[in-house]
Amino acid sequence: MSAFEQTLTRRTVLGGVAAAGAAVTLAGTPAAAAAAPASFLPADPLLHLLRRATFGPSPASIAEIRRLGAKAWLDRQLNPSAIPDKVVDGLLTRLPLSGLGITDIRAQVSAGKLKQYSWDPMWQLAFAAAGRAIWSERQLFEVMVDFWSNHLNVTCPYGDVWDSRVDYDRNVIRKYALGSFADLLKASARHPAMLTYLDNRYSTKAAPNENYGRELLELHTVGLAYTESDVLGAARLLTGLTVDHATGKYRYDAAGHATGAIRVLSFQHANATAAGGEAAALALLDYLALHPVTARRIVTKLCVRFVADEPPAGLITALVKVYLDNKSAIVPVLRALFTSAEFAASIGAKTRTPLEDLAATVRTLGYGPATSGTKFLESLYWMCRDAGHAPLFWGPPNGYPDVASAWASPSGLLVRWNFHLSIAAGWWPDTLVRPASLATGMVGVLPATYGALIAAVGTRLLGVAPTAQQTAALAAFYGKTPASPLKPNDPAVGWMFPYLMGMLLNSPSFALR
Structure with missing residues (x-):
């Protein structure tokens, strides 16, 4: 022929x-x-x-799940720290910049090993993300890292987070991927990458910046169930959560915090002192993470990821209860989702x-x-x-x-x-x-x-x-x-x-x- x-x-x-x-x-x-x-x-x-x-x-994962059965396999995946990941560990040694902290990256700049504002660490993180998705033994963990990287997106590579985006992956997304959403949300709100990406580092009592306050409500928690007054209240309460220019790390600047009574949805706080501003902001984040509307949004997104583009309403309602009963812990939600009749019936729906x-x-x-x-x-x-x-590269x-x-x-x-x-x-x-x-x-x-x-x-x-x-x-x-x-x-x-x-x-x- x-x-x-x-x-x-x-x-x-x-x-x-x-x-x-x-x-x-x-x-x-x-x-x-x-x-x-x-x-x-x-x-x-x-x-x-x-x-x-x-x-x-993969051939190996098929053999493993047939040997263990669904329950034991899922239990193992929900405890990723107990799973050896030798192949990925070996890959990461070839991408040494992908795991550096903020101080480490800045030290390499000071030592002349990296140029200031270099994207090399972020590129290595992105390449590592592709390798982890393919070869990690901790597959469900990596899927959840991808899920949360999208939900709490900070584009990578992105110029303004040149020294903090790699640390954000390690100390926010990966640290809390199978923890509670409340802890994840609070960690992201106090990380230089998120504070820089959504401009809160530049937000002061004299000029509150609404970008992070708006996305915190619309994208990260309650969706469109807010008013402009709620956005302004959140923006004012979040002032003072900033980044230290000298170190590149998070710090709370009491001098920049806007005091005065705050109302966001049904959350109210006297916010009487600048010294108590950070605690007040964290209280708002806890409130938002455990809000029933947030629970429904997070659960719905998980169902869209794992069940169907238009997931069954009954499953969402059941999982909202699991989410709230467990104070936003994600593992109980995932366990209930994967063992549900709706999940079993969803073959071909994604x-x-x-x-x-x-x-x-x-x-x-x-x-x-x-x-x-x-x-x-x-x-x-x-x-x-x-x-x-491209992994992590979504712009908005x-x-x-x-x-x-x-x-x-x-x-x-x-x-x-x-x-x-x-x-x-x-x-x-x-x-x-x-x-x-x-x-x-x-x-x-x-x-x-x-x-x-x-x-x-x-x-x-x-x-x-x-x-x-x-x-x-x-x-x-x-x-x-x-x-x-x-x-x-x-x-x-x-x-x-x-x-x-x-x-x-x-x-x-x-x-x-």
């Missing part, structure tokens, strides 16, 4: 095999996903949990975002990180950025969207299809650790027929074999039928094998999570 014929055939197959995937991805509605044939995803509840609570099933799609691609292939350097991480990051979803303060309709475009779908094949074939990145023989590495002993090969690879990568129609189309790509004998020296299990992997990854079975 000529290269021209191969190209034409591949287009035909992509049209037949992936058209349904495009329909699900481009339609972008829960109804479209729910209408997908049951054969698109396996009904296996263990695989369903893996697809939602991780960045995608579509992967570009970041999830890329991470899931590497994970399902089972490829390992390059044995040295960071170029492969940078390549993976730029792939995400080409798809519009509301964080990346988490519904299918936000990512629905023909160009976005094409970008995904291209990186499926590039990664599978080892073209880019070209240093990921892959099996010496892709075909036998994927399925072991080669099957006797093309149909059996396609079924085996589909089951290996997607958890479900392609339909008879899809199998016939894939076999036709090689000029064969499903019944055609498969020979060890056939291109289909040699240089053309990556095309089979790529086309399967282009299917709706992989687009859904």
Whole structure:
């Protein structure tokens, strides 16, 4: 078969095999996903949990959850500090700037090792985020880090937080990702990165800046359930929460705090002294974190992330009670969510975002990180950025969207299809650790027929074999039928094998999570 014929055939197959995937991805509605044939995803509840609570099933995670069972696996994931993470630990040693504190970064500037305002630490943090999503054993923790990084977004890289954004990731998002939202909110409110990003560091009693007060209400807590008077009250109460210019660290400046009685929603505080201003601000944050409207917003966002773009109202109501009963602790909410009947019934109701799609691609292939350097991480990051979803890079303060309709475009779908094949074939990145023989590495002993090969690879990568129609189309790509004998020296299990992997990854079975 000529290269021209191969190209034409591949287009035909992509049209037949992936058209349904495009329909699900481009339609972008829960109804479209729910209408997908049951054969698109396996009904296996263990695989369903893996697809939602991780960045995608990997051969190792599938083996682990089958060995442990759903409850023990979930218990383990909800206690991430007890999970060794050797691969990611090794990757982070190649990205030494990604874990530095504010003092460390400034010390490197003073020593001439970094230029002032350098983005290098933030770039390394972003590259690390891609690596963690793919190779961390603490998958649910990393998913929650991504969730909170969006909810309490501080764009990375971003010039004004050059010395604090890396510390924000470590000492706010990661520290409290599986803690209580109240503690997370208070930590973010007193961190230089958030105070700088939303301008509160420049807010004084003489000129209160409303940016952080407004986003605290609208994005971080109660949503649109506020008035302009509430924004002004919050802005006044938050004055004095600032950043020390000399050290770059948080400090409370009593001299800059606006005193006087404050009312925000039903929260009231005398705010009588400047010395007590910080305590008053923290009291407001506690009030907002435990407000029933905040509880509903946080729970709804968790349900959108893990259940459906339009989650069941009954599940939201039940989880709001769990949230409030546990004073905003997140682990009880997650445990109740993942063990709910609504979660079990939600197979096919979510579509992967570009970041999830890329991470899931590497994970399902089972490829390992390059044995040295960071170029492969940078390549993976730029792939995400080409798809519009570079980790941590969202510009506005509301964080990346988490519904299918936000990512629905023909160009976005094409970008995904291209990186499926590039990664599978080892073209880019070209240093990921892959099996010496892709075909036998994927399925072991080669099957006797093309149909059996396609079924085996589909089951290996997607958890479900392609339909008879899809199998016939894939076999036709090689000029064969499903019944055609498969020979060890056939291109289909040699240089053309990556095309089979790529086309399967282009299917709706992989687009859904």
